[in-house]
Amino acid sequence: MSKKAFQDSYSAEFSHCYGCGRDNPHGLQLKSYWLNDEDKTHTIAHFTPKPYHTGGVPNNAYGGLIASLLDCHGTASAAAAAYETQGRKMGSTPVLRFVTASLSIDFLRPTPIGEELTLCGKVTQLKDRKATITLSLSAGNMLCATGTMTAVRLKSE
Numbered sequence: 001m002s003k004k005a006f007q008d009s010y011s012a013e014f015s016h017c018y019g020c021g022r023d024n025p026h027g028l029q030l031k032s033y034w035l036n037d038e039d040k041t042h043t044i045a046h047f048t049p050k051p052y053h054t055g056g057v058p059n060n061a062y063g064g065l066i067a068s069l070l071d072c073h074g075t076a077s078a079a080a081a082a083y084e085t086q087g088r089k090m091g092s093t094p095v096l097r098f099v100t101a102s103l104s105i106d107f108l109r110p111t112p113i114g115e116e117l118t119l120c121g122k123v124t125q126l127k128d129r130k131a132t133i134t135l136s137l138s139a140g141n142m143l144c145a146t147g148t149m150t151a152v153r154l155k156s157e
């Protein structure tokens with residue numbers, strides 16, 4: 001994808017996240033985008049688990065990996081929606097950065113290793129500093145996990 005990912009607009013000090021920091025060579029480096037330019041309500045990201053992302057059951061991904069992916073896609077979606085609501089370019093100052101306050105996940109079926117996963121997000125509520133995001137993770141047409149997140153925007157100080 002040639003578009004700029006949400007995470008690529010994070011400033012250098014916020015670019016070392018294990019899940020999505022572009023400057024963390026040991027991390028997952030997840031990249032999240034709007035689903036398309038016309039629909040800035042749904043977000044998407046892709047990730048292909050490697051064999052070392054196993055949870056122990058052969059060919060199945062570790063639940064913590066799934067949580068990490070949903071975690072980063074959710075907070076990035078919240079930040080993107082907040083900028084969009086304010087009609088501002090992502091990354092412009094003052095920065096709008098969200099952290100996870102709560103994340104609930106339903107693991108519906110095993111998530112395969114070695115197949116491209118699709119993460120989808122939708123910010124269903126954005127009020128003051130608090131965002132609610134619904135999330136899903138699929139392998140092909142197989143829905144493997146769903147999640148609901150509350151993300152809170154960091155105070156400017």
Ligand SMILES: CCCCCCCCCC(=O)SCCNC(=O)CCNC(=O)[C@H](O)C(C)(C)COP(=O)(O)OP(=O)(O)OC[C@H]1O[C@@H](n2cnc3c(N)ncnc32)[C@H](O)[C@@H]1OP(=O)(O)O
Nearest residue numbers: 014017071072075097098099100101102128129130150152
């Ligand atoms: C900035 C980083 C960018 C890089 C990418 C990051 C992606 C990675 C995502 C992560 O993994 S973040 C790491 C895991 N999360 C944390 O470490 C967060 C730890 N918790 C905190 O720092 C604070 O508890 C938090 C900032 C979430 C809230 O503290 P505040 O004092 O700023 O919030 P406050 O008490 O003023 O509440 C603000 C609103 O959030 C709501 N809220 C706070 N905690 C909540 C909670 N746990 N569940 C639901 N709602 C919550 C609270 O009710 C309120 O809602 P209302 O405005 O409607 O009244």
